[in-house]
Amino acid sequence: MKHIEQHLVCGGQQTVFSHYSETLACEMKCAVFVPAHADNVRLPVIYWLSGLTCTEQNFITKSGAQRYAAEHGVIIVAPDTSPRGDQVADDPAYDLGQGAGFYVNATQAPWSEHYRMYDYIVSELPNLIEQNFPASAQRSIMGHSMGGHGALVIALKNPGRYKAVSAFAPIVAPSQVAWGEKAFGAYLGSDREMWKNYDATALLQASTERLPILIDQGGGDDFLKTQLKPEILAVEAERCGYPLELRIQSGYDHSYYFISTFIGDHIARHAAAFTR
Amino acid sequence: MKHIEQHLVCGGQQTVFSHYSETLACEMKCAVFVPAHADNVRLPVIYWLSGLTCTEQNFITKSGAQRYAAEHGVIIVAPDTSPRGDQVADDPAYDLGQGAGFYVNATQAPWSEHYRMYDYIVSELPNLIEQNFPASAQRSIMGHSMGGHGALVIALKNPGRYKAVSAFAPIVAPSQVAWGEKAFGAYLGSDREMWKNYDATALLQASTERLPILIDQGGGDDFLKTQLKPEILAVEAERCGYPLELRIQSGYDHSYYFISTFIGDHIARHAAAFTR
Numbered sequence: 001m002k003h004i005e006q007h008l009v010c011g012g013q014q015t016v017f018s019h020y021s022e023t024l025a026c027e028m029k030c031a032v033f034v035p036a037h038a039d040n041v042r043l044p045v046i047y048w049l050s051g052l053t054c055t056e057q058n059f060i061t062k063s064g065a066q067r068y069a070a071e072h073g074v075i076i077v078a079p080d081t082s083p084r085g086d087q088v089a090d091d092p093a094y095d096l097g098q099g100a101g102f103y104v105n106a107t108q109a110p111w112s113e114h115y116r117m118y119d120y121i122v123s124e125l126p127n128l129i130e131q132n133f134p135a136s137a138q139r140s141i142m143g144h145s146m147g148g149h150g151a152l153v154i155a156l157k158n159p160g161r162y163k164a165v166s167a168f169a170p171i172v173a174p175s176q177v178a179w180g181e182k183a184f185g186a187y188l189g190s191d192r193e194m195w196k197n198y199d200a201t202a203l204l205q206a207s208t209e210r211l212p213i214l215i216d217q218g219g220g221d222d223f224l225k226t227q228l229k230p231e232i233l234a235v236e237a238e239r240c241g242y243p244l245e246l247r248i249q250s251g252y253d254h255s256y257y258f259i260s261t262f263i264g265d266h267i268a269r270h271a272a273a274f275t276r
Numbered sequence: 277m278k279h280i281e282q283h284l285v286c287g288g289q290q291t292v293f294s295h296y297s298e299t300l301a302c303e304m305k306c307a308v309f310v311p312a313h314a315d316n317v318r319l320p321v322i323y324w325l326s327g328l329t330c331t332e333q334n335f336i337t338k339s340g341a342q343r344y345a346a347e348h349g350v351i352i353v354a355p356d357t358s359p360r361g362d363q364v365a366d367d368p369a370y371d372l373g374q375g376a377g378f379y380v381n382a383t384q385a386p387w388s389e390h391y392r393m394y395d396y397i398v399s400e401l402p403n404l405i406e407q408n409f410p411a412s413a414q415r416s417i418m419g420h421s422m423g424g425h426g427a428l429v430i431a432l433k434n435p436g437r438y439k440a441v442s443a444f445a446p447i448v449a450p451s452q453v454a455w456g457e458k459a460f461g462a463y464l465g466s467d468r469e470m471w472k473n474y475d476a477t478a479l480l481q482a483s484t485e486r487l488p489i490l491i492d493q494g495g496g497d498d499f500l501k502t503q504l505k506p507e508i509l510a511v512e513a514e515r516c517g518y519p520l521e522l523r524i525q526s527g528y529d530h531s532y533y534f535i536s537t538f539i540g541d542h543i544a545r546h547a548a549a550f551t552r
Contacts, residue, residue, distance in 0.1 A: 010536070061337070067536075258284070258285070
């Protein structure tokens with residue numbers, strides 16, 4: 001691990017480090033905020049997954065989350081959104097390739113060589129964090145847009161691994177919208193049965209844990225009716241009795257202005273789910 | 277005025293507009309946050325002046341100020357840091373020309389044609405804001421680095437015009453440090469007597485108003501010992517009995533992580549200075 005940025009903020013340390021990921025077979029950057037804490041204390045960790053085009057920078061510079069993480073004594077880990085580098089397959093479009101990993105394990109060439117963000121977020125990264133930071137084994141997960149999809153899918157597929165899950169404007173049914181169809185078609189191939197492994201709506205019924213889901217969705221979000229469609233998840237949750245709280249926040253758009261408005265509430269909810 | 281961005285954040289409206297500035301003789305962008313408020317109420321206005329290389333974007337995306345402005349019911353205006361455009365004189369260095377207006381009225385060619393940021397901030401911009409937003413005539417001013425210098429100088433030169441002034445890591449004595457010597461030499465010429473009109477330390481003694489100054493300075497700021505030197509202002513304040521509160525915040529650097537940590541306190545102090 002190489003520390004490449006370190007800033008004191010709200011009494012805690014905002015770090016950005018890089019490391020070689022065995023899972024992704026490339027060098028990766030990741031941001032970690034560690035609040036001020038007593039010696040020998042280990043803190044619970046919130047994993048934040050960012051959306052299309054983002055890096056590890058967007059959340060740490062724009063969300064204002066550090067204040068709330070400091071207040072609640074939780075670590076926040078914000079990884080990059082895909083494998084990176086000249087040797088990593090890419091696409092000129094913003095919604096495929098680098099910056100658009102979609103938190104899946106790709107099975108199709110040329111993507112399958114590096115695009116294994118699911119395994120990276122679920123396994124490799126938490127091991128690294130728990131070995132190198134004062135992190136306990138208590139975890140939760142949240143994200144925005146593509147990262148909201150990632151948070152929901154990862155929580156649903158790993159019962160017992162996360163204490164809380166929430167999302168801002170998530171892609172709740174990637175198999176049914178253009179962003180997901182394009183990415184899943186490329187990364188997972190044309191067999192739509194395979195897509196169900198990474199589709200929150202498709203995974204909901206089979207969930208044994210029934211970890212409650214909180215979703216905030218801006219009512220003025222330009223992608224609401226085309227790519228996000230939270231009503232698809234809401235209908236499925238209603239049908240199978242899954243605990244989902246979907247809040248449509250009137251007038252808010254898809255930006256970090258929206259995230260910064262409600263991030264404090266999400267962090268408070270996650271913190272309340274951790275055992276002290 | 278042309279609205280070019282509008283986002284709901286913390287219940288208020290974050291707007292970015294552009295307008296033709298008669299003072300600067302070019303098109304300018306400016307950001308304004310207006311919190312939720314009752315009809316027919318006019319709110320006090322905090323002017324935020326940004327530092328070198330910044331535009332109207334840095335403060336509104338990174339400081340987290342909107343939450344506190346909403347809490348205290350104050351408008352925040354964040355202008356760009358210099359005149360802009362292909363027809364405006366510039367320099368390849370980051371610390372001269374576009375992005376580096378230093379809040380002075382330039383007297384030297386080629387800068388004097390457009391570089392009149394002092395007049396823009398003191399006169400034209402407040403008139404525009406008070407005519408087009410629900411702004412009262414109560415104003416305060418704060419800023420960062422080059423913008424901290426601007427805030428101090430503008431408050432000191434305009435007794436009665438601002439209810440409060442504060443700064444983050446300001447250039448307190450531009451005539452005595454490299455950033456200021458370069459910029460003042462270019463914009464104001466080689467006669468250092470002229471520089472005193474825009475040097476907070478030089479202006480302190482003559483101030484009749486004695487508006488209290490709050491300064492936060494990161495103890496881990498890379499520019500502390502070369503460009504900022506707050507002790508120069510502290511010594512002069514002590515000498516002439518000027519009310520200055522200088523807080524060295526141990527470990528904080530020059531970034532928006534530092535600003536975001538203490539902006540809530542600055543906004544609360546300014547809000548307390550406004551008459552309700």
